[in-house]
Amino acid sequence: xxxxxxxxxxxxxxxxxxxxxxxxxxxxxxxxxxxxxxxxxxxxxxxxxxxxxxxxxxxxxxxxxxxxxxxxxxxxxxxxxxxxxxxxxxxxxxxxx
Amino acid sequence: xxxxxxxxxxxxxxxxxxxxxxxxxxxxxxxxxxxxxxxxxxxxxxxxxxxxxxxxxxxxxxxxxxxxxxxxxxxxxxxxxxxxxxxxxxxxxxxxxxxxxxxxxxxxxxxxxxxxxxxxxxxxxxxxxxxxxxxxxxxxxxxxxxxxxxxxxxxxxxxxxxxxxxxxxxxxxxxxxxxxxxxxxxxxxxxxxxxxxxxxxxxxxxxxxxxxxxxxxxxxxxxxxxxxxxxxxxxxxxxxxxxxxxxxxxxxxxxxxxxxxxxxxxxxxxxxxxxxxxxxxxxxxxxxxxxxxxxxxxxxxxxxxxxxxxxxxxxxxxxxxxxxxxxxxxxxxxxxxxxxxxxxxxxxxxxxxxxxxxxxxxxxxxxxxxxxxxxxxxxxxxxxxxxxxxxxxxxxxxxxxxxxxxxxxxxxxxxxxxxxxxxxxxxxxxxxxxxxxxxxxxxxxxxxxxxxxxxxxxxxxxxxxxxxxxxxxxxxxxxxxxxxxxxxxxxxxxxxxxxxxxxxxxxxxxxxxxxxxxxxxxxxxxxxxxxxxxxxxxxxxxxxxxxxxxxxxxxxxxxxxxxxxxxxxxxxxxxxxxxxxxxxxxxxxxxxxxxxxxxxxxxxxxxxxxxxxxxxxxxxxxxxxxxxxxxxxxxxxxxxxxxxxxxxxxxxxxxxxxxxxxxxxxxxxxxxxxxxxxxxxxxxxxxxxxxxxxxxxxxxxxxxxxxxxxxxxxxxxxxxxxxxxxxxxxxxxxxxxxxxxxxxxxx
Numbered sequence: 001x002x003x004x005x006x007x008x009x010x011x012x013x014x015x016x017x018x019x020x021x022x023x024x025x026x027x028x029x030x031x032x033x034x035x036x037x038x039x040x041x042x043x044x045x046x047x048x049x050x051x052x053x054x055x056x057x058x059x060x061x062x063x064x065x066x067x068x069x070x071x072x073x074x075x076x077x078x079x080x081x082x083x084x085x086x087x088x089x090x091x092x093x094x095x096x097x
Numbered sequence: 098x099x100x101x102x103x104x105x106x107x108x109x110x111x112x113x114x115x116x117x118x119x120x121x122x123x124x125x126x127x128x129x130x131x132x133x134x135x136x137x138x139x140x141x142x143x144x145x146x147x148x149x150x151x152x153x154x155x156x157x158x159x160x161x162x163x164x165x166x167x168x169x170x171x172x173x174x175x176x177x178x179x180x181x182x183x184x185x186x187x188x189x190x191x192x193x194x195x196x197x198x199x200x201x202x203x204x205x206x207x208x209x210x211x212x213x214x215x216x217x218x219x220x221x222x223x224x225x226x227x228x229x230x231x232x233x234x235x236x237x238x239x240x241x242x243x244x245x246x247x248x249x250x251x252x253x254x255x256x257x258x259x260x261x262x263x264x265x266x267x268x269x270x271x272x273x274x275x276x277x278x279x280x281x282x283x284x285x286x287x288x289x290x291x292x293x294x295x296x297x298x299x300x301x302x303x304x305x306x307x308x309x310x311x312x313x314x315x316x317x318x319x320x321x322x323x324x325x326x327x328x329x330x331x332x333x334x335x336x337x338x339x340x341x342x343x344x345x346x347x348x349x350x351x352x353x354x355x356x357x358x359x360x361x362x363x364x365x366x367x368x369x370x371x372x373x374x375x376x377x378x379x380x381x382x383x384x385x386x387x388x389x390x391x392x393x394x395x396x397x398x399x400x401x402x403x404x405x406x407x408x409x410x411x412x413x414x415x416x417x418x419x420x421x422x423x424x425x426x427x428x429x430x431x432x433x434x435x436x437x438x439x440x441x442x443x444x445x446x447x448x449x450x451x452x453x454x455x456x457x458x459x460x461x462x463x464x465x466x467x468x469x470x471x472x473x474x475x476x477x478x479x480x481x482x483x484x485x486x487x488x489x490x491x492x493x494x495x496x497x498x499x500x501x502x503x504x505x506x507x508x509x510x511x512x513x514x515x516x517x518x519x520x521x522x523x524x525x526x527x528x529x530x531x532x533x534x535x536x537x538x539x540x541x542x543x544x545x546x547x548x549x550x551x552x553x554x555x556x557x558x559x560x561x562x563x564x565x566x567x568x569x570x571x572x573x574x575x576x577x578x579x580x581x582x583x584x585x586x587x588x589x590x591x592x593x594x595x596x597x598x599x600x601x602x603x604x605x606x607x608x609x610x611x612x613x614x615x616x617x618x619x620x621x622x623x624x625x626x627x628x629x630x631x632x633x634x635x636x637x638x639x640x641x642x643x644x645x646x647x648x649x650x651x652x653x654x655x656x657x658x659x660x661x662x663x664x665x666x667x668x669x670x671x672x673x674x675x676x677x678x679x680x681x682x683x684x685x686x687x688x689x690x691x692x693x694x695x696x697x698x699x700x701x702x703x704x705x706x707x708x709x710x711x712x713x714x715x716x717x718x719x720x721x722x723x724x725x726x727x728x729x730x731x732x733x734x735x736x737x738x739x740x741x742x743x744x745x746x747x748x749x750x751x752x753x754x755x756x757x758x759x760x761x762x763x764x765x766x767x768x769x770x771x772x773x774x775x776x777x778x779x780x781x782x783x784x785x786x787x788x789x790x791x792x793x794x795x796x797x798x799x800x801x802x803x804x805x806x807x808x809x810x811x812x813x814x815x816x817x818x819x820x821x822x823x824x825x826x827x828x829x830x831x832x833x834x835x836x837x838x839x840x841x842x843x844x
Contacts, residue, residue, distance in 0.1 A: 025278075025315060029315060056282050057282050057283055058314065060284075061319055065309040066309045069308045094300050
C-alpha cells in the first residue's frame with residue numbers, strides 16, 4: 001500500500017511528478033497531504049501515472065478533483081502515461097486522461 | 098406433552114371444530130347486530146375475520162368444501178368492508194343462510210372421514226354460491242380499478258407530456274460519503290453493467306461546493322449519470338447495484354419515458370435542476386428542447402406545490418378553528434360515547450384474552466379431589482374439636498377456611514353466565530318472527546347470573562321450547578295485536594336472578610295469555626278434573642304440563658302437538674327444579690323456572706332423626722327452634738304452627754320416614770325456605786353446620802324424590818341429603834289437601 005511520489009523539476013521550473021504504487025483508499029490520505037504541502041495551488045504539475053499499479057474510485061476522485069479545480073484556479077494539471085489500471089477507471093467514469 | 102409426542106391430528110381437528118363453531122357463533126351475533134345497524138363497522142370487520150379464519154383453518158385440514166365455500170363468503174365480505182359493496186337486508190339474509198350451511202358442513206366433516214354432499218346439500222350450495230355471485234363486481238371493473246392506481250401515482254402535468262427521444266436508460270447514482278470506508282467501490286458495479294448491456298455515456302459529477310482542498314479524501318463526494326443501452330428490466334439494473342443499495346441513491350429512468358419522469362429526476366437530485374439538466378443534455382438523455390420543457394415543467398410544479406402547501410396550511414387552520422369553535426360542543430358527547438365503547442370493547446377483549454380452555458374431564462376430577470379434601474377436612478375438624486387443644490383448633494380452623502375457599506373457587510370455575518345461552522335465542526326469535534309473519538323483540542336481563550355448566554346445557558332445550566311457544570301461540574300477528582290495542586311488536590323477555598338457594602329463570606311475553614276457560618274445559622274433557630270443580634289458576638295451569646294437553650287449534654311444525662310441555666317439566670324436574678305459570682288472558686304469560694343451587698360440595702346443616710343423620714342445604718335453612726309437644730300435635734286445620742305471627746306448615750320427619758321408637762321429649766323444628774315458600778321440618782336433634790360432598794345414590798334410589806344424594810361422614814356412616822324443595826312442596830301440598838284453604842301464595 002505504499003505510494004511514492006518522485007519529483008523532477010526541469011530547467012524551466014516545470015514540475016513533473018511520478019506516482020508509483022497504489023492510489024487507493026489506503027494511500028489517498030498521504031497523497032493529498034503530500035500534494036497539498038509540497039506544492040502551491042498555483043504551480044503547474046505534470047503527472048506521470050505509468051507507475052500506478054492499482055487505483056480505486058477514491059484514488060480516481062482525488063485526481064479528478066485536483067484537475068477539476070485546477071482550471072478554476074488558473075493552474076494546469078496534466079496527467080500522462082496512464083497505466084492500464086488508470087486508463088480503465090478513467091474510461092469507465094467518462095473522463096479523459 | 099412430552100417432547101416425544103407426535104403432533105396429534107385428532108386433537109387438532111377437535112380444536113378446529115370447537116373453534117369454528119365459536120367463529121360461527123360470532124358470525125351470527127354480528128349479523129344480528131348488523132340487522133339493527135348496517136353501519137356497524139366493528140361487526141363488519143368481525144364478520145370478515147370469522148369467515149377468513151374458518152376458511153384458513155379448514156384449508157389446513159383439507160376440508161375443501163368448507164374452504165371453497167367460505168372463500169366465496171370471505172370475498173363478498175371483503176368487498177363489504179372495503180366499501181365496494183353496501184350491506185343490504187337481502188345480503189344479511191343471504192349471510193344467515195350461508196352461516197347455517199357452513200354449520201351443516203362442519204357437522205358433516207365432524208361425523209365422517211369422507212364427506213359426500215347429498216343432493217339437498219348440493220342444491221343448497223349451488224343456490225347460495227349463485228346468490229353470492231350476483232354481488233360480485235364485474236371482473237372488468239375490478240381490473241380497471243387496479244390499473245388506475247399506478248397512473249394516479251405518477252405526477253400529472255397539465256399540458257403536453259411527451260416521451261423523450263432517447264432510446265436509452267438513464268441511471269443516476271449518488272453515493273453516501275462513507276462508502277469507501279465501508280469497503281465498497283462503485284467501480285466494480287458500474288463496470289458490471291457492461292455485462293448486462295452497454296454503457297453509452299458516463300459523466301462524473303460532484304457538488305459545486307466540493308474542491309480538492311476542502312475534502313476528506315477518504316470520503317466519497319462523487320456521483321454518476323449513466324446512459325445505458327440494454328434490453329433489460331429495471332429490476333435487473335437494480336440488482337446490479339444490490340450490494341451498494343445501502344450506501345447509494347439509485348434512480349433509473351427507463352427508455353421511452355415521458356418528460357415528466359425527467360422532471361421528477363430533476364426534482365429529486367440534490368444538484369440544481371439547471372445543472373443536472375445540462376448534464377442530461379451533455380450525456381444525451383435529453384435534447385435541448387426537451388430540457389427546456391422539463392425545466393419549465395419543473396418550475397411550474399415547484400410553484401404549484403408551494404402554493405398548494407400554502408393554501409392547505411391556511412385551509413387547515415381555518416378548518417380546525419371552525420371545528421374547535423362550532424363542533425366542540427357537539428363532539429364531546431360523541432367522543433365520550435366512542436370512548437365508552439372503546440372501554441367496553443377493551444374490557445371484553447381483556448376478558449376474552451384472560452380465559453383459557455380447560456378440558457371438562459380434568460375439571461371434574463379436580464372437583465372430585467376437592468370433594469375428598471372437604472370430607473377429610475371435616476373429619477379433621479371433628480377430631481380436633483374433641484381434643485382440647487387450642488393451638489390445634491386454631492390451625493384446623495384455618496385449614497377449614499382454606500379448604501372452603503378452594504372449594505368455592507373450584508366450584509366457581511364451572512359457573513357460566515346464563516347470558517351466553519340467552520344470546521343464542523336471539524336468532525331463534527328472529528327466525529320465528531320472520532317465519533310467522535310476526536314482529537317480536539327479544540329483551541334479555543340478568544344475563545350475568547351464573548349457573549353450573551351442566552345446568553345451563555340442560556336448561557337450553559326447555560327454554561327453547563318455551564320461547565317457541567311464546568312466539569307461536571303467545572304473541573299474535575301485528576294485525577291481531579293492533580286490534581287488541583297493543584303495540585305491533587310483541588316482546589319476549591328473558592330474565593334471570595338468584596333467590597334463597599335457587600336460581601330463577603323467567604320467560605315473559607306480552608301476548609295473548611292463557612285462556613282459563615279453554616284449559617278448564619280441556620282438563621275436564623281429559624278427566625283430569627271434575628266438571629264444576631273449583632280450582633285456582635296456578636293449579637289449573639299446571640295441567641298444561643300433562644302429556645297430550647294442548648288447546649292449540651292449529652298444530653304448527655314447532656308446537657301445538659302437546660308433546661312439548663310435559664317434556665319441559667320432566668327436564669326441569671330432572672334438574673330438581675320447579676316450573677310455575679302465571680298468566681292473564683289478553684295481557685301475557687310468565688313462565689318461571691326455579692333451579693336449586695345445589696352444588697356437588699355443599700354447606701350443609703346436619704340433623705338427627707331416630708338415630709340417622711340427615712343433611713339439609715345450609716342456605717335453605719332459615720332458623721331452628723324448639724317445638725313443644727303441644728304444638729307438635731298440630732291444629733284442627735292441620736299441622737300449622739305460629740312462627741312469630743306467621744303461619745308455618747310443618748311436618749315431622751319421624752312420621753315422614755315412619756321411624757318407630759320413642760319420640761324424644763324435646764323436638765326441634767328446622768324452618769326451611771325455598772322459592773319464597775317456607776316449611777318446618779321437625780327433627781330430633783339439630784347437630785350443626787357441616788360441609789360435605791354430595792355423592793349420587795345409584796339407580797335404585799332414583800325414585801326417592803326427597804333425597805338428593807348421600808354423603809359419607811368421617812365416622813363412616815352414611816348421611817342422606819334431603820331435597821328440601823321437594824319436602825317443602827310436599828308439606829305445602831299435604832296441608833293444602835287437608836284444608837281447602839289456599840295454602841300457596843305465589844307473588
